[in-house]
Amino acid sequence: MASGVTQQVNDGGEPFTVEGAPWIRVVPLRTPTLPPATRTNCYLVGDAGRAIAIDPATxxxxxxxxxxxxxxxxxxxxxxxxxxxxxxxxxxxATRLAAKHGVGIAAHAVTADKLRGRVAVTREIADGERLDVGPRGLRAKFTPGHAPGHLCFVDEAASSIVAGDMVASLGTIIVEPDDGGDMRIYLESLQALRAEVAAGMRRLLPAHGAPVDDGGALLDHYVAHRLGREARVAAALTGEAQEVVALVPPAYPDVSPALYGLAARSLLAHLIKLEYDGHARRHADGRWSRA
Ligand SMILES: [Zn+2]
Structure with a gap:
């Protein structure tokens, strides 16, 4: 999936520059993230005189x-x-780096809200807003679903999108209903990113893993994978109410039992979408059946 750019990265977390876009530097840093990923990419975008740091997370x-x-x-x-x-x-x-450099922290208003009491967001970024860094700036794109305040950043000069956790080239993306994740909205955001790629922003720069040159293929794969899973979840539902955990083995036959806990959370995200679409019914006791 990352053909053509894999030479830029390695397993040692060494910093690299995005091909053809020397104003985007990437420092992969070890974080408590979801295995098999072990690092989060910190994107430094801009020239030496003025640059922003996206997702400093270690x-x-x-x-x-x-x-x-x-x-x-x-x-x-x-x-x-x-x-x-x-x-x-x-x-x-974020807090340490902002204090060290005497700068503020910017994020979507929903993210600021989610972080209240933990990280002080000093400026809110709205959908479509431009950040004045690099040759043509970055355009913020609101892409909720994985997280309710998720933003991507479109770099038209680099034909690239800093994609956060919308996709990953290493590991998987979890949609966690208990923390504001929403599968239906996530799928809509994937389609919105797909439209950006179709308009020329073909390269995706994920938070975990290497740049992906063919962003369209990756997004198509993600959408197909989610819809395929949704079909399995729908097929696992019967007329009889079942616990979420009972639906995991039939809906996730490709997943090892050690990961059933994670799978159950994703499964719930699918069930909530199926309920919205009129295909699943949630019972008062938390069990689920076909609608
Ligand atoms: Zn995330």
Whole structure:
């Protein structure tokens, strides 16, 4: 999926520059994220005089030192910290880095709300707003679903989209209903990103894993995968009310029992969408049947 760019990355978390877009530097930093991913990419976008850091997330001091060394080595003057969404593996270093550089933290209003009491967001970014970094700036694109305040950042000069957790080239994307995740809205956001790719923004820059040159193929795969799973979940429902955990084995035959806990959370996200679409029925006791 990352053909053509895989030479840019390696397993050691070494920083790299996005091909053809030297104003986008990437520092993969170790975070408490979902295996098999072990790192979150911190995207430094801009020139040395003025750059933003998207998703500085490592809580580990040795990794924070690596980021600081990189910023210092390249004489990068940070103007703002920007967050794609509120998840812990995207925000873990925001407060420290903002204080160190004397800059603010920007995110969508919903993310700011989610982070209240944990990370102080000082500026809200609205859908469509432009951030003045790099040759032509970044355009914020509101893409809720994985997280309710999720933003992507479209870089037209690089024909690329900083995609946060909309997709991953390493690991999987979880939609967690208990934390504002919404499968129906996530699918809509995937389609909205697909339209951006069709309009020329073909390369996706995910938070976890290498850049993906053929963003359209990856997004098509994601949509097909989710709809395929939804069909399995729908097929597992019967006229009789069942517990969510009972639906996991038939709906996730390809998943090892060790991951059933995670699968049950994703399954619930599918059930909520099926309920919305009129195909599933939630009973008062939390069990589910065909509608
Ligand atoms: Zn996330």
């Amino acid at each position: 809580p580990y001091s040795d990794e924070q030192d690596r980021l600081d060394d990189f910023v210092q080595l390249h004489n990068i003057r940070l103007s703002e910290i920007v967050l794609t969404h509120h998840h812990l593996d995207h925000v873990g270093d």
